[in-house]
Amino acid sequence: MRGFGSPAPLSLCAVRNFDLRDNETLCPQERNALREFYDSAKGGEWTESRNWNDERISVCKWHGVNCRKGMVGNKTKEVVTNITLRNNGLSGKLNERIGDLQSLEVLDLSDNDIQGSIPKELGSLSELTSLRLAYNSFIGSVPTELGKLKKLELVQLHANRISGKMPNLTLVTSDASNYSLIGNHSFVADCGAPSAFDAPLDCLGCSMCCNSQDDCYPARKTTVQSSGAENYAQFSGFFFLIVLAICVMMAAGFSLYGKHVSKNRSTLVYPEQSEEQRIAIGNDLKYAFYTLGNDTVYQFFLSKSVRGWAIALATILIQIWMLFVFVLGSEFDLSDATKDLVYTWKCPRDKFECDDKSNVDWQGWVTYAILMTAHLTPDLVNGVKVVSLSGRKRYHSTSTRWRFFLGGVFLFTITTFIFYVSTIYNEAIATSNTEIIINSVVILFISDIDELFHAILMCVCKNWVADVEDETLAVGDGRASNASRRRLSIDGHGGEDTGAVGRTAAERFSMFNGDIARLKAQDLQQNRALQETQQQIRALQDKVGQLDHVGQSDGQGRVVQEQNDELKKQNQLLSEQVKLLIEQIRSVRNSGLSGGADQ
DSSP states (O other): OTTOOSOOOHHHHTOTTOTTTTOTTTSOHHHHHHHHHHHHTTGGGOSOOTTTTOSSSOGGGSTTEEEEEEEETTEEEEEEEEEEOTTSOOOSBOOGGGGGOTTOOEEEOOSSOOEEOOOGGGGGOTTOOEEEOOSSEEEEOOOGGGGGOOSOOEEEOOSSEEOSBOOOOOOGGGSHHHHHHHGGGGEEESOSSSOSSSSOOBOTTOSEEEOTTSOEEEOOOOHHHHTTOSSHHHHHHHHHHHHHHHHHHHHHHHHHHHHHHTTTSEEOOOOTTOHHHHHHHHHHHHHHHHHHOTTSGGGGGGSOOHHHHHHHHHHHHHHHHHHHHHHHHTOOOTTOTTSOOOOOEEOOTTOSOOEEOOOOOHHHHHHHHHHHHHHHHHHHHHHHHHHHHHTOOTTOOHHHHHHHHHHHHHHHHHHHHHHHHHHHHHHHHOOSHHHHHHHHHHHHHHTTHHHHHHHHHHHHOHHHHHHHHHHHHGGGOSOOOTTTTSOSEEOTTOOOOTTSTTHHHHHHHHHHHHHHHHHHHHHHHHHHHHHHHHHHHHHHHHHHHHHHHHOOSHHHHHHHHHHHHHHHHHHHHHHHHHHHHHHHHHHHHHHHHHHHHHO
16 A cells, blocks of 8 residues: 555554554554543543544544654654543543553543553653543552653652552652752652551652542651651650750759859858758758749659659659650651641642642741740749759759759750640641640640649648658758858859859848748737736726725825826826837738738
8 A cells, every 4th residue: 555645544444454554654553542542441421522533633633632743763743742631531441552652741631530450551651751640540559660761750640549559750850959840749649548448558759648538748758857867756765865965064054154153252161061051051942942833743853752752753754655645646657547647738630739728827836936935934944943053062962963953854854845745746737826726725734734733632641742841941941040141152342142043032031031030029029018018007007096095184185186197197108108019019010921921
């Protein structure tokens, strides 16, 4: 049939016994492949099939088919480069003859109902850059032959029933400079949980994983994974070591600062167990006690009670255990349906881009920052204050300084850990600004467990708690003399010892104890003076009564009357003095009570 310059009718090329059906001129290979593709995909049921299987019209004018000039053998002719039949009612199967379209660059058959397996012949399409088979009914595994394709930029296979392991695909967009052009939707598959199978599709190279509910999430590394940790749980161990190192450096820093401040000062040396030492130690213990909190079991870290330490440590462990529930729930494992991670992305049918549907914005995170700052800053600062006391050598024994250090470390650690847990949990599940607040409040409740346990102890064994508190504060009890309240470090300028954190508050507490003692002594003296005055009044009244019965004559009566008037004046004067003393006693008592409240 030499001399024929145009293709033979399509139906003739479909006859199996036609001798020239393999002739490229009469029966083009791409037209034959598209005809079989049409038949396998039930082309008669398509939504739009204009010009498909027409006897004479070029395939380049068939609906959804685009061509360009290309080389076929030694000749230049129109070659098929793009087949886009998205949402066109395709069903049946994807014919393996699709692999004969050697110049094909784009194949988009998404949002149809094509069944069966993905043909391995797709691996022969060396020019393919975009493959979209999403939202179909493909089953089985992805053929490993797809790994041969080196020009792929976009692969979307999600919303199918594909299982097994995805072959390693080298996408052009794996380069960081090109990845930003395509984004998270460059390689999408059903590798998320929950899955329609026991285990989701194993896809290490996917940029986006979708689950059986058509929700998706980027398969990127978290910040902690980028830093070298496998997950949040492992990073938590590093977190505790980092916090401990910070506390050690703070204690060492305060110790060095104290030495620097006192370098040019002459320190008074007192005998061992002197009153000054006892008062100084007591003041620091009281300061640490009220800084940690007198309504929390953390105060037991300052005591010598084994039972108190056991309760405080158990509380810390319970809080960490409860927080770890949230840490494990925040883990970034897209294949694990037990995690709390919320899939906030959607990869819709009608476009290849994926969108984040989360409503969290900067306002939610600013509110979160304010909430965390307001609630955690006091505990954070108080932890630093107690740690600083461990750096003050002064008269503290090694065991006392260790109690200061551990008490401050535990408070500082649990506070920072709550902030860390709340942050990663909100990143994992928060989808709106209000959810950020709700999640934060729930986690912040765990920070109050120590106070709730203390309230329980006060109900169950109040006397024991009071005994432990009294034992902790007993070192600083008793009257403080003027000498014991003087500064233990003297310089030539009369300035305060700024190296001692909390010295001013502790001295005021000690002076308050002395003022209370003096007020009590004055009260006792005034009560005694009042009693003596009352006795004098009763004696004068008895004398007046006696004189009333003594007078017999007029002369004697006048004398008695004068004496009686004089005694009445003295009685009135003593009554006024009694009233004045009573007013002074009331004033002293009121000033003592108001001073105690201020302290």
